[in-house]
Amino acid sequence: MKRLILLILLFTYTGTTAQQVQVEISHVVGALPMQLKTTTYHNAAGDTFNITLFRYYLSNFLLTDATGKTVSADKAYFLVSEDSAASKQLLLQQFPAGKYTQLSFMIGVDSVLNFSGPQSGSLDPVYGMFWTWNSGYIMAKLEGYSPSSRLPNHMIQFHIGGYRAPHVTQRMVTLLLAKPLEISAGNTPKIRLQADAATWFNGDYKVSFRQIPGFMSPGMPADRIADNYQHMFTVQAIVN
Amino acid sequence: MSRKGIYLLVAFCLWLWIMGGSRAALTAHSPVVDYYELKIPDSLPPPVYDFKKNPLTKQGIALGRHLFYDPKLSLDSSISCGFCHQQFAAFGHFDHAISHGVLGRTGNRSVPTLFNLIWQKDFMWDGGVNHLDIQPLTPITDENEMGMDLKALIDRLQGNQTYKQLFKEAYGSEEVTTERMFKALSQFMATMISFESKYDSVMRREPGVTFTAEEQGGYRTFTQKCASCHKPPLFTDNTLRNNGLPYLPSMNDVGRMRITNNTADYLKFKVPSLRNVLVSSPYMHDGRFFDIFQVFDMYDHGQEKGNTIDPLVKNGIPLNEKEKRQLYMFLNTLTDRKFISNKAFSEILITD
Numbered sequence: 001m002k003r004l005i006l007l008i009l010l011f012t013y014t015g016t017t018a019q020q021v022q023v024e025i026s027h028v029v030g031a032l033p034m035q036l037k038t039t040t041y042h043n044a045a046g047d048t049f050n051i052t053l054f055r056y057y058l059s060n061f062l063l064t065d066a067t068g069k070t071v072s073a074d075k076a077y078f079l080v081s082e083d084s085a086a087s088k089q090l091l092l093q094q095f096p097a098g099k100y101t102q103l104s105f106m107i108g109v110d111s112v113l114n115f116s117g118p119q120s121g122s123l124d125p126v127y128g129m130f131w132t133w134n135s136g137y138i139m140a141k142l143e144g145y146s147p148s149s150r151l152p153n154h155m156i157q158f159h160i161g162g163y164r165a166p167h168v169t170q171r172m173v174t175l176l177l178a179k180p181l182e183i184s185a186g187n188t189p190k191i192r193l194q195a196d197a198a199t200w201f202n203g204d205y206k207v208s209f210r211q212i213p214g215f216m217s218p219g220m221p222a223d224r225i226a227d228n229y230q231h232m233f234t235v236q237a238i239v240n
Numbered sequence: 241m242s243r244k245g246i247y248l249l250v251a252f253c254l255w256l257w258i259m260g261g262s263r264a265a266l267t268a269h270s271p272v273v274d275y276y277e278l279k280i281p282d283s284l285p286p287p288v289y290d291f292k293k294n295p296l297t298k299q300g301i302a303l304g305r306h307l308f309y310d311p312k313l314s315l316d317s318s319i320s321c322g323f324c325h326q327q328f329a330a331f332g333h334f335d336h337a338i339s340h341g342v343l344g345r346t347g348n349r350s351v352p353t354l355f356n357l358i359w360q361k362d363f364m365w366d367g368g369v370n371h372l373d374i375q376p377l378t379p380i381t382d383e384n385e386m387g388m389d390l391k392a393l394i395d396r397l398q399g400n401q402t403y404k405q406l407f408k409e410a411y412g413s414e415e416v417t418t419e420r421m422f423k424a425l426s427q428f429m430a431t432m433i434s435f436e437s438k439y440d441s442v443m444r445r446e447p448g449v450t451f452t453a454e455e456q457g458g459y460r461t462f463t464q465k466c467a468s469c470h471k472p473p474l475f476t477d478n479t480l481r482n483n484g485l486p487y488l489p490s491m492n493d494v495g496r497m498r499i500t501n502n503t504a505d506y507l508k509f510k511v512p513s514l515r516n517v518l519v520s521s522p523y524m525h526d527g528r529f530f531d532i533f534q535v536f537d538m539y540d541h542g543q544e545k546g547n548t549i550d551p552l553v554k555n556g557i558p559l560n561e562k563e564k565r566q567l568y569m570f571l572n573t574l575t576d577r578k579f580i581s582n583k584a585f586s587e588i589l590i591t592d
Contacts, residue, residue, distance in 0.1 A: 117293075117373030117426075118419045125377060125418055126391045132378045134499050135370040167501065219501040 019097060019183045021063075021073070022190040023090040026236070027054060027082050030198040034082055043201040045208035049146035049156055054082040054197055055129065056140035057109050057122075060172075061092050063181065064102035071096055077109060079122040079129065099180040103191060107229065108139035108170035114163040134217060136161050139169050140229060142200060149213035156209055158200065160225055162218025169222055171230040182240040192236040203228030271412030273297040281435050283443075284473055289358035289372055289430060294423045296430060299410040304428025306406055307421065310590045312396060314386035315342045321376065321425075322587050324351045324385075328580050330516035331355060331432065337527030341385035348384075348491060350527035353520045355434040355579065356513065359474055365509045365525040367480050368499040372429065373422045394418060402592055432585060434515055435473070438573040443473075451573065458570025461563045466514075468552055475514040475574065481550040482507040484543030491526055506548045515574045532571065536564045 027034035029041040029051065040048050058080060061073040073092040081087045109123065114136040118125055129138045138161040146156050162169045181189050201207035205224035215221045276296040280287070294300075307313065311320045319341055325331040331354035333339065339347035349365050363369040369378055379385040380393065397403045397416045404414040411420055441449040451459060462470075471477040480496045487507060496505035509525045523529040529538070539557035543549070559567065579585075 115370040117371040118377070118422045120417060120419050125374070126394060130374075130377070132369075132381050133364070134368040135374055164500075217498075217501065 018094040019185065020188045021092040021095055021181070021183065022188055023061075023092060024190060024192045025080055025088040025090070026192070026194050027088075028194055028196050028198075030196065030202075034197060036082055041198065043198065043209070044206055045201070045210070047146050047148040047209040049144050049148075049209060051082070051142060051144040051197065053141060053143040056080055056107055057129065057137065058090065058105050058107060059109060060104075060106040062104040063095060063098075063100040063183075064104065065098055065100050066180070070104075071098070071100075077113075077122045079127055095183050097184050099182050101177050101180050102174060103177060103181070103235070104172060104174045106170055106172050107226070109137040109163075111163045111168075111170070113137070131159075131161060131217075136163050136218070139226070142197060146209040146213070148209040150210075151213045155214070157214035157216060158225060159214075159216040160222045160229075162222055164218065167218035167220070167223055169218070169226040171226050173230060173233055175233060175235050177235060177238055179238050179240075181238055187240070190237075190239040192239070194234050194236050195232045196234070197229075197232065199232040200225055200229045203231060271299070271409065273299050273410070276301060276431075278431060278433065280433065281440075281444075284435070285359065287358035288361045289426070291430075294373070294426060296427050297410065299406075300424050300427040301431055303406045303410045304424040304426065305585075305588065306402070306590065307425050308428055309588050312400070312590070313380055313388060313393060315388050318342055319386050320590075321379070324379075325354050327582075327585050327587070328519065329353070330434070330520045330576075330580055332520035334520075335522070335530075337522050337530075339379075339385060341379075341382070342387040345384040345387070347382070348493060349525050350522060352512065353516060354429060355432045355515065355576075356474055357432065358430050360478060362478075362510075366496045366499050367510055373419075373426045376422060376425050390418065394421070397421065400592065402590075432579075434576040434579040436578040437515065437576040439570075440576075442573070452569070454566050454569040455573055457562075458566035458568065461559070461567050462570050465557050465559070466567075469511045469550075470514045476511045478511065480505070480508040480510050481552075482509075482546065482548045483511075483539075483553055484545060484549050484556075485509075485524055485528075485538065486542070486544035487546070488526065488528070493526065495525070504548060507546060508548060514571060516576055516580065517571050517574060518568075519575055519580060532568060533564060536567065 032039060032041060034051060034054065037050060037052055040050055042048055058078045059076065062070050064070045074094040076093070078090050079087060113119060113123065123137070129141065130136070131138060138159045140160045142158045144156050145154050147154055149156050151157070160169050181191060183189060205228055207225065212221055215225070274297060276298050278296060309320050309322045311317045311323070313320060324333045324339055326334055328334065333351035337350060339349060339351045341347065352365065357372055360372070363372065363375045364378065369375045377390065380388050381390055394416055403416060407416055407420060408414045410424060438449065442451055469477055469479070469481065482495070494506055496508035497503060499505070518532060521530050521532065523532065523535050529535050536559050539553065540559045541556065543553070543556055545554060
């Protein structure tokens with residue numbers, strides 16, 4: 001059967017070459033580079049805090065060219081985690097050659113995969129990004145400590161998830177590319193992105209750890225924090 | 241040789257190559273499994289569970305049964321799934337109001353019965369778990385139940401010789417994964433089907449089986465007063481409702497609201513099936529009633545009528561003594577003796 005599929009693929013081959021795109025992500029908190037445990041940061045509400053865990057899903061990568069034509073990468077789910085250098089290097093597969101001016105992707109995991117039972121690969125529940133008591137993926141997770149928190153040990157815990165209306169936390173991000181990304185045969189261009197974790201608490205919905213030291217279920221605060229972190233990414237560089 | 245002859249020859253060679261590849265793929269990569277056909281009475285609605293994504297095999301079911309009865313799935317290898325889900329109690333926990341687990345810890349809800357799960361679209365008393373394949377993740381990782389870390393469990397099973405063999409038989413390789421483990425558990429639980437009670441025999445008009453006068457009276461009362469929520473043939477409509485059970489401050493269980501964060505769902509719990517009800521006491525989400533007559537009395541005069549009480553029971557369900565007795569007799573016909581004694585589901589002793 002595999003051979004049959006291979007043959008069909010060979011016969012339907014149209015000559016469009018499919019290429020890869022490398023995405024490199026770095027994390028900052030406001031003006032400071034993110035360093036787990038050791039660095040102290042401030043939010044807009046005036047709380048000091050540190051971060052011990054920062055992890056989120058990215059999926060549904062799309063590129064758009066100047067004419068508005070959109071192409072999508074092979075379906076893939078990336079679990080990006082500050083504690084893993086490898087997880088911050090994403091290889092997007094199967095983009096056709098061309099010049100693209102816009103990058104889009106989803107922070108989170110498609111709704112349908114939240115109610116389809118256990119998945120494999122990066123979506124395996126072993127990574128602690130799946131709620132056990134209220135099924136569904138945790139789209140993004142930020143944990144740490146803040147003296148303002150009234151939780152045990154002054155911890156802060158934000159597990160952002162929810163896929164059922166009205167509490168839906170997947171967010172699409174669209175970034176304009178200052179210079180076009182050029183994809184051609186034999187060349188793997190690179191996009192450097194930066195994600196700013198300070199946006200989680202400093203956006204339209206201001207989070208004070210004195211009032212909300214954590215949130216770990218679907219609900220309004222999760223929706224608003226997802227609205228906040230929808231703006232955490234910026235494009236740092238395009239390397240063609 | 242003519243051009244046509246060459247085309248034919250090339251086509252024939254290609255065909256041989258393709259067919260050869262298919263056969264090689266089957267024997268080299270697929271395990272030798274025996275597919276298992278689930279026998280479901282025709283009168284039932286189609287199952288919610290999608291068997292196309294997890295076809296039943298004898299080897300998969302055997303692996304699932306081994307996992308179900310293996311205490312190694314818990315932190316200190318003391319508690320298996322079957323520890324709380326006892327076959328003679330229709331896979332509920334006989335005589336225990338509240339689930340309990342490793343290190344003497346206690347949960348906060350009653351152990352639900354397990355049967356006819358393939359018609360259920362969500363699980364747990366609050367419907368918080370949305371797929372049969374992911375349901376066991378909750379009791380396995382809950383610190384008050386089996387208290388096990390999922391990654392540690394996968395590693396533990398991977399290191400066990402028996403599981404290497406069982407996973408190979410079911411899936412063609414020894415590799416233990418989350419998805420394989422949960423799908424095997426689902427395969428075993430999918431076979432737990434209960435439609436062999438006296439009620440079923442009467443409905444199927446099997447020769448020589450009839451309700452007694454008392455059972456018939458109870459069936460009439462049931463149809464008039466209970467059947468809109470406990471809807472035959474599953475004896476539940478799989479909805480979540482507030483039945484008027486008084487709130488207990490010491491338990492502080494808000495029910496479905498915990499899942500949806502919506503005050504309209506305050507004190508709503510899943511409507512349980514009434515099949516095998518008389519062998520699976522205690523009753524209610526917190527197991528507060530050990531006797532079915534306490535449940536009758538609650539509907540007759542013991543409800544707490546808060547904002548979210550279900551319209552169908554907000555005026556109570558008046559039941560006189562005769563109706564209660566007859567209802568008891570009818571519920572007794574829902575006990576499926578073949579199911580609770582079926583050797584295919586019985587406990588296996590696992591010591592390695």
